[in-house]
Amino acid sequence: MTTIADLPEIDFGAADYLAAPLPTLAGFAERFKLGRSSRGIEIFDYDLCRDTILNRAFGTGHPRLMNVLGLPEGPALNYKRRSISFHNRGETRRRLRVPLTTLMGPEGSERFRTDIRGVVRKTFAEIATDRPVDLIHDLCDRIPSRVYCYWINAPMEDADFVSRTSHIVQQVHTRNPETTAEVTQGFENLLEYVDERIVLARQNPGDDLLSDLIRATDAGHLSPDELRNWVVKLAEANTDNSSHQIAIAVIELASRPEIWAALGADPSLVPQALREVMRYHPRSLSTSRETLEDVVMDGVPIPKGEAIFPNIGAAHWNPNYFPDPAKFDIHRPDKPAHLNFGGGIFSCIGRFAVTIEIEEVIAHMVVHFPNLKITRSAFSHSPMFTSVTELKAVLNG
Numbered sequence: 001m002t003t004i005a006d007l008p009e010i011d012f013g014a015a016d017y018l019a020a021p022l023p024t025l026a027g028f029a030e031r032f033k034l035g036r037s038s039r040g041i042e043i044f045d046y047d048l049c050r051d052t053i054l055n056r057a058f059g060t061g062h063p064r065l066m067n068v069l070g071l072p073e074g075p076a077l078n079y080k081r082r083s084i085s086f087h088n089r090g091e092t093r094r095r096l097r098v099p100l101t102t103l104m105g106p107e108g109s110e111r112f113r114t115d116i117r118g119v120v121r122k123t124f125a126e127i128a129t130d131r132p133v134d135l136i137h138d139l140c141d142r143i144p145s146r147v148y149c150y151w152i153n154a155p156m157e158d159a160d161f162v163s164r165t166s167h168i169v170q171q172v173h174t175r176n177p178e179t180t181a182e183v184t185q186g187f188e189n190l191l192e193y194v195d196e197r198i199v200l201a202r203q204n205p206g207d208d209l210l211s212d213l214i215r216a217t218d219a220g221h222l223s224p225d226e227l228r229n230w231v232v233k234l235a236e237a238n239t240d241n242s243s244h245q246i247a248i249a250v251i252e253l254a255s256r257p258e259i260w261a262a263l264g265a266d267p268s269l270v271p272q273a274l275r276e277v278m279r280y281h282p283r284s285l286s287t288s289r290e291t292l293e294d295v296v297m298d299g300v301p302i303p304k305g306e307a308i309f310p311n312i313g314a315a316h317w318n319p320n321y322f323p324d325p326a327k328f329d330i331h332r333p334d335k336p337a338h339l340n341f342g343g344g345i346f347s348c349i350g351r352f353a354v355t356i357e358i359e360e361v362i363a364h365m366v367v368h369f370p371n372l373k374i375t376r377s378a379f380s381h382s383p384m385f386t387s388v389t390e391l392k393a394v395l396n397g
Ligand code: HEM
Pocket: 053, 084, 085, 097, 233, 234, 237, 238, 239, 241, 242, 243, 245, 283, 284, 286, 287, 288, 340, 341, 342, 343, 344, 345, 346, 347, 348, 349, 350, 351, 353, 354
């Protein structure tokens, strides 16, 4: 019988992974369904990843993550413990998600589209078009943090604080205890900020997401503490992931001039092009779970309490599911679906809204900047994420 110790080991610090992470993952996916790494069990097979993401035998990996980081007792850890991420499968998790999945589901998010388009236009109007600009700072960070400000009816000037703090608190996923002090302070700043915004929104209710969440609270669907934790959670999960995925989309699409031109000629192709971006180069290279009971996966016994990582990058580059995975093809069938947003009762709450954000950014760019030239770009890849560390471009290249 195969045991965990017999599984092939992937070293995320190895030169081949760092130089070419997705082809390296594809190599694993072609040969193995499961592997192991220093963080736990890695799943390389698409169907097995999907099943693990959805299956009731697997729960949240978040509490273990906080142990790895050693977050000290205090407001940050209290928030984490009570936020959605710490709630395992069950009635509380389901109840907590209902107001959000209603307000931010496909239809709920669609009602943000016109205002998101306004944020995109305003942001581009402030960017120089005739010389190299830093698109991470001027565009990718600003769009999601300004959209967050719009959701909570805050002044757009707060967007810099929101994006900076989101980047800081998302460092939890580095699993590096050296970030703990900064992360703790980041959460404390965010908690204070959100408390102030809720007081202001209660004084001046409007037609925004925060006011809708306050109304859901007053109707008894959330407690005041749960409301606050959600508003913090939205900031935590929003800007960092979205900024990187916008940057990835700009790089993957604009560096292929024939595709950029095809999208400019027919922007209705943008949604399918973005699906391929999220398959080919997902922001989420993995998500995490923990076994809630003893399980057998692909014939391998895995005990309760084991850290499990559905390896989304490997699944997306598995040739058994995505033929010729290294080919960037915006005309791929939409099934199998990409796993960039996880799934089931843990799925990304912002997936519809952020897809609209990225669609609006790209649709604007392909029409207004057909000659965009990327002058510098760089990626970095951790086991968890694709990050864009540099993106300079001339919009009117
Ligand atoms: C492109 C940008 C984004 C990516 C790639 C992304 C990806 C993910 C992934 C992989 C998960 C875990 C899903 C699972 O394990 O099944 C997740 C969870 C979550 N995301 Fe996103 N996300 C993005 C943007 C956003 C935005 C814009 C928001 C909110 C405005 C958001 C809110 C959340 C929340 C609240 C959760 C936790 C859900 C739960 O535990 O029930 N995300 N996201």
